[in-house]
Amino acid sequence: MIGSKEIEAAAERIAGHVVRTPTVASPGLTALLGVPVTAKLELLQRTGSFKARGATAKLLSLSEAERAAGVVAVSGGNHGIALAVMAAALDVKATVVMPRTAPARSLALAEQAGASVRLTNGMDSAFQLVTRLRDEGLTLVHPFDDPVVIAGQGTVGLELAEDAGDGALTDVVVSIGGGGLIAGIAAALAAKRPGVRVWGVETEGAEAMSGALKAGGPVPVPLSSLVTTLSAPSVSQLTYDHVSALVEEVLVVPDREAVQGCLDLAEHAKVWAEPAAGCLLPAARQVAARVGDGARIGLVVCGGNTTPRELNGWADQFGLL
Missing domain, CATH: 3.40.50.1100 (Rossmann fold)
Structure with missing residues (x-):
């Protein structure tokens, strides 16, 4: 299991090479979801994502x-x-x-x-x-089955814990492809903000982690989601172990809702996100409903690498325009 020592060492190693992205309260998303929302804007990272x-x-x-x-x-x-x-x-x-x-x-x-x-x-x-x-x-350089890579992704959680402040968050929602990001963030928050719950979200047809949790370990899954950046054919034992131990639950949302989430992020948060981040909003609605009064939600807006043509095409496909 990755711990705070490995994540802090990764933070020190990469500090001169990556951006410490903003962690900001979002009045627009707070109004939309009806609970206080803080966004970690990893789409402003070098290359447009946490990767x-x-x-x-x-x-x-x-x-x-x-x-x-x-x-x-x-x-x-x-x-x-x-x-x-x-x-x-x-x-x-x-x-x-x-x-x-x-x-x-x-x-x-x-x-x-x-x-x-x-x-x-x-x-x-x-x-x-x-x-x-x-x-x-x-x-x-594996995208998720590597403790060094997971520790690097965990620096997102380290910054979120430091910049959001004590008591600012009750729940953090993180997208899952192969699970490297959520494994690192969950490890960081377990060390720095142990009372904060971490929730994962996948899109239908890219359900490698939820499939693994049902099976009791990594299994191959069929892929059909339009969200290619979340479409891992299976998770790894390493990411599965972290999620099964440290994550509250993995929620699954339809592609249509992920695309709507992109439109909502643009309108209400003023950020241009890809569907891998858009899926956070429908999941956050579920989390807010489950948690109820007192929920304070953090969203890791993981990436913004999509074009207007692509997003408009998906929105038109689902009748969202």
Whole structure:
């Protein structure tokens, strides 16, 4: 299990390379949800998502031999962008494997950063290819099955605990793909704000963690959600162990509500978020209803890597415009 010692060490290591993103009270979301809401704006992070933290922590931990071999990662979008950009900044050659369903902007940004981008037909085959490339000698930077990466993501929770202040939060809602972000945040909050409950949220058709919790451990899950940045084919034992021990519950919301959440974040919070963050709002409504009076909710707005064309297309598909 990752502890505060590992997360604090990661914070010190990456401090000169990533942004300490704002933690702000949101009057608009407070009015919308009917409870006090604080937002951790990770969409303002370098590369547009929290993923820069874990990627940087891992890159800075590599030996000279591992750096010389070059790094490889599998990604539905954000981890690939983060690894490509941060590897270029640290003069490490990067290969990124993505499914063809990944957002075109994500592919372009990874290529523009100088990474070699390899495309596969789906996330399952992407994970298979990255395993083969690792076996051929590249250094794997896994998006979530790595304690160094999880500690890096946990710095989000460390900052949230410090910047929101004692007593400001009763509940924190965090999106789940493979579980690295929520594992790190839950570990940080357990150490720094032990009374705060952590809730996870997935979208229907990207239910790797809720599937694992039902099965008693990681299992492969079918993927059909439009939210590719949450679409891990399974979680890892490492992330499962953290979530099963430290997270209150994992909620599942439809893609339609995640897209509506993006529109609501734009209108009420004045932030441009991707569906992986949009799904926080319908989940937060459920949390507020469960907790009742006295709820004070924190939202980790994990990323903003979507285009107006993409968001308008999804909104039109669901009849939201």
